[in-house]
Amino acid sequence: METITIGTDSKTYPVYVGSGVVKQLNSYIYKNFHLLTDIMIITDETVASLYLTKLQDNLSDFETFSYVAPIGERAKTFDVYYQVLSFALERKLDRKSLILAFGGGAVGDLGGFIAATYMRGIPFIQVPTTILAHDSAVGGKTAINHPLGKNMIGSFYQPEAVFYDLNFLGSLPLNQRRSGFAEVIKHGLIHDPFFLTWLMGKITTLGDFSDSDLAYSLIKGIEIKNYFVSKDEKESGIRAYLNFGHTLGHAIEAELGYGKWTHGEAVLVGMLFALKLSKKITGLDFNTDNFNAWLDHLGYKTEIPKELSREKLLERMKQDKKSVGQKVNFVLLKEVGSPVLYEISDEELLMQLEIF
Secondary structure (H helix, E strand, O other): EEEEEOOOOOOEEOOOOOOOOOHHHHHHHHHHOOOOEEEEEEEEHEEEEEEEHHHHHHOOOEEEEEOOOOOOOOHHOOOHHHHHHHHHHHOOOOOOEEEEEEHHHHHHHHHHHHHHHHHOOOOOEEEEEOOOOOHHHHEEEEEEOOOOEEEEEEOOOOOOEEEEEEHHHHHOOHHHHHHHHHHHHHHHHHOOOHHHHHHHHHHOOOOOHHHHHHHHHHHHHHHHHHHHHHOOOOOHHHHHHHHOHHHHHHHHHHHOOOOOOOHHHHHHHHHHHHHHHHHHHHHOOOOHHHHHHHHHHHOOOOOOOOOHHHHHHHHHHHHOOEEOOEEEEEEEEOOEEEEEEEEEEEHHHHHHHHHH
C-alpha cells in the first residue's frame, strides 16, 4: 500500500493506494470517527451490482445504508441531487454522520457535493472505482451539471480520506480505462515530460495493464495533482492548469449530450486542440505526429465530432469557469511541463476549430 498525503489550506488527508486497501476502511473509520452515528454509501447501479456487498462486508462494525444513483453523468443532475438529499433527511443523517462516495468520478462529484451542502457540510470519504477517479477523487472539487454547462453547480470540499483500491479497476470496460488514462496523459503533459516519455514508451495497450505499471501511473498522477492543489486549493491561480484540454472537452460533452462520449475521450480531443493552439501561439516544440500515432494505437478518438457546430462549441467554451467577461481563457503549453493561461479571441478560436 502507498500513502500519499494531500495538503491544502483547509485540510490535510491521506490517499491510500493499492490492491485490497478497502480492507483498512473499517479500522480507519473506527479510529477517526468516535461519535459516528450513520454511514450513507452513495454509489451507482454498476458499482452496486459488482461491489456494494463487498464494501459493506468491510464495514462490519457499522450499520450502513445505500443510495444507488444512475450510471455516469446521469447521476449529476438537480433531480438526483434532490433525491439523495431527501433520502438522507428521511434517514435522519446528522452532522456526526459520514458519507462514502463509492464509484467513479460522477459518483464522487455527486457524493462530495451532497456532503458539502447537507447541513452545511458533513464528512465524507472517497472510495473510487475507476482510473478517471485517480484525478477527480483528489483535490476537493465537487459538483453537479447544468444543461448549460458541466460542473457549474458545486463547491470546493475536501474528503477526510481517499481509499483507492486497485482491485476495483479489474472490471472496467475498455472505454472507461481509456477515459481515465486520458487524465494520466494530461498530468504528464502539464507537469512532467519524463513521465510522459515513460508512458509513451511503456503503455502500448489499455486492455491489460500490468499491476505495477498501473499503480505507478496512478500514484504519479495523484502526486502531480497534489502539486497543484496544495499550492492553489480553490483554483485562483495554477490549479487552473489541471484543466488542460477541458475547455473544449467540456464543450464537446455538453453539445453531444452528457454520456454520449466519456469524459476522457472528450478531454483528449481538447488536449490535442490545445496542443495545436500551443504550437501556433506559444511556439511549442512537440512531436505531435508521434503523439497522435500513440493515441491512435491506444484507440482514442482524435477529432471533434463532425456533427457539432463550431459556433455552438465556442458558445459553450465562453461559459467555461476560466472565462472572464465572455473571453475564453485556454490552458496552453510553452513546452511539455510548462503550462500557461492565454486569452484567445472568438475569431481565432472559430478559425482554429474549422481547420482542426
